[in-house]
Amino acid sequence: MESIALDSRLISFSLKGTDSKLHRPEDYGKAPVLGVIFTCNHCPYAQAWEARLIDIQRTNAERGVQFLLISSNDASKVPADSFEQMQARAAAKEYPFPYLIDETQEVAKAYGATRTPEVFLFDRDRVLRYHGAPDDNYEDPRAVQHAYLRQAIDALLADDAPPVAATRPVGCTIKWK
């Protein structure tokens, strides 16, 4: 499945979050940078990158950056990815971003997402400017040499082009129904 191309416009959605409220990208219209990040509970790649995503959101919140995390996995195949487990994880890890459930998997298919985690980063005009992995080292945050997502955010906030616009997403496959 092909993901949406760079320079594509954001595809809107309305998904329930672990706070039981509906969330749309338009609700964050003032954010100069918006990240739509497909992830899940159970995947070790998602877990390995989770603290970094939390940190990036927290340290960039004052600059108006907003992440929306989406889990599209079929929970009947992976019970650890159920909505209740998502709520538990979001609470335990004190997620500073909405964690949304894509129950029909339509959003993942619309974006062409295939992996967890997989980052789609949009600028203030909601044009896709970075797509791929959060950085180049899932295993060890201390060994990261290219912090793709952080660098893309910094660039977009300065109205510059991200130094790296696309990388291969690395992670578990999305568990399709």
Add this chain to the structure above:
Amino acid sequence: MDASTPNALMTPTMRIEFLYWRECPSHETALARLYDVLRDEGVTPSVELVHVGTEQEAARWQFPGSPTIRIDGNDIAEPPEGPGQFGLTCRAYRTDDGRISPLPSTEALRRAVRAARERAHT
């Protein structure tokens, strides 16, 4: 001869199984890491590579996720989710400093190889 050095001991015959699912990206790195440890520990590398491609195969191999490494039938680590969970999924390992990783650390592999060597000599 110092009995703690690998070459001081007869190279043990270890039955090493490396089970993996192609859709999980870490298996090549994990396999390379395993071979490095085996070489450093003086173990003749004889690794059976098993690609687990269906849920039925996962159940038959009691495959908790990719990659899974067994030495003489013993898994090198306890799956974080506990025993009895099998399927086509990527496996989580816990690092020594408590983080989650998609592949076992070099140190974890080394400990497993040394433990297998000790079992073989007792």
